[in-house]
Amino acid sequence: MRISDPVRPSPERLLKQVQAEENKRWGARLKIFLGYAPGVGKSYRMLDEARRRHERGEDVVVGAVQGAQSEDVKALLQKLESIPSLQSTENRSLDLDAILRRAPQVCVVDPLGAENPVTSRNPHRWQDVQELLRNGISVLTSVNLLHVEEYREKVQAITGKHTTETIPKSFLLAADDIVIVDVPADLCLARSGEKLTSIGISNAQERKLSELRELALLLTAEVVDAQLETYVHAHGIAPVFGTHERFLVCITPESNVTAMIQSGIRNKERFQGELYVVYAHRLGLAHEETARIETYLQAARSAGATTEILESDDPVAAIGEFATQKRITQIFIGHGSHETWRDRLFGDPILRLIRASDGIDVRVFPQ
């Protein structure tokens, strides 16, 4: 199938492109270590990478460190040069000018989600990081899920922990690299207490942490997916299909729309996938249906679906093309009730769609 139109670049991708171009002049890269809770070992992983880079000859300095440090972290810090952070009455901040004067290749900033004192030139630490990148300094930094703005409420609801220090998710999506530091929930708790062997989730606190863990894994997967898309576009490679489930619900006035959309939402949630709902029709045929269809699409959008109306003299081909563009893995379609001689000769729309949907599952719903 021909792809007529490249997929529209997302705002994140545009942002990433702009940032990448800006930083490329200097070769500065942003690498983020993401953890789902304190105690997973982000700082250690990050500083260990700093140490290895230092030992391989890169010029690395530490610009900010977390307050509480484990013995392992202290040992790593001793092997690295530090630029003391500025101490004010409220909180500590990067000594941006000192770092810029020192001009290392790589600067460690731990953690990313911190607020600067009012006297600083940037209100947020992540803006300091952007300044370092613009000046050609690569940054290694760490962040907890709680400090990602779009996840703050969810994490708060699960753990009861509050924060006002957040970074936008778009900042993660624009990073050159993201790494998740994953450990089982019980081990994460054991870092503070005593725990012997692995037994999975065994109490309510681990259950809560495990929910955060799932969110962090999925957030990382999302960032990786966005990076993959950028890579594929930049290198002119065919889009990659099937890394995760993307559902396309095709509604028609005579199909059982509510059941199909509900199933789509349920599948989207269970598979942690994406949901598209489209109405495809022949040119100029849909006016009397428009209002009703729009109600359905509205409901789908409020459940997190992306909706679209496709107008074409060949709706089946339009759906097939849309599915290919959006890397759909499953198409949901309603069962047609009547058959005409035309269907018999050319194949009815469902069977044509099945044939046209190369590499995509087609789920036919009863009426």
Added chain:
Amino acid sequence: MPASDETQRRKLKVYLGYAAGVGKTFQMLADAQAAAQRGLDVVIAYFEPHARPDTIAQAEGLEMVPPRQIEYRNRVFKEMDTDATLQRKPDIALVDELAHTNVPGSERSKRWEDVQMLLEAGIEVWTTMNVQHMESLYDQIWQVTGIQVRETVPDWVVRRAAEIVAVDVTPDALLNRLKRGAIYKPEIIEKALGGFFKASNLGALREMTLRQAAHEVDLRQTAYDETSDARVSDEASGGAAKERILIVVTADPSTAMLIRRGRRVADYLHADCIALFVHRTPHISELPAGERHTLEKHLRFARSLQMDTRVEAGIDIAKTVVEFARSNQVTQVFVAPSRGGLKERLLGRNFVENIVRLAEDLQVTVVADRSRRSASS
């Protein structure tokens, strides 16, 4: 509660990665060192001999059970010595490469079967595997990377693990390791860079690893909820009733991918899964030997993925399938796409078409042949 009893009895931890060199074994050994320091009795039951220098250093101080030497076609192969490990009976046994196939002449053909032995003897096992070795991901991996994976592990083996740990590293860092010669010998590096280690492959596999790990974490939450007071049923949370998936088994080779896909979808939807074969002959023994052999293979495969299998007789296959589905509370029927052309349509409907027509009250999923859109094509 059976689920929690099982996890208590059989403790398995899987370090999940997306390629050689991401650091699965290294991470496992680092955790093992920490466990040994806390006074646990940890032994290395199997360790890949081609391990990287930093990995070997990480193993220092840990006791190793010597591998078995097995001669096959005049060469000596090293395999895990399961009996010796059972005799040694440590708290924790480390077993590298869960997906490994044992050399012919070994007692069991797959390493995961050896691991089951250890678990049943009450030994906790920590092991490593890559996402592409999950049985139910075979077709998707083929579609995404163009690679057909030979060694797979049934999903239920991983599902029984108490814990899954995602071992994550960026593809850039992995490629650097590869180019520095830290993963493979120089003569293999170029080949690896052009094949499996293509940046787009690595990105896709990494995403699948993270999603698989998230799914495994999610399943364990559900299992915990079912054994605790926190239980919230699907009905109470406004969800639909439990789904039941029926997989239509035929002699066609596409049946294997149908079974894998059905298993995967069923797992995500928390659905039951049944595999059904319908024969036109009055008795299955009257089928031609070749066909019968293939069918038995498919049904065995379905059972190995822990599905119920059924065999029914019926002249009209589509009608028999739909009737079976109705009387067994099936909500979704999975079929392979038919290869019928225009002629077949004019002369009479093909099988898929018939099922779709007859199954007025059922959902029918026509599962795509993913190999046709594999990355290599």
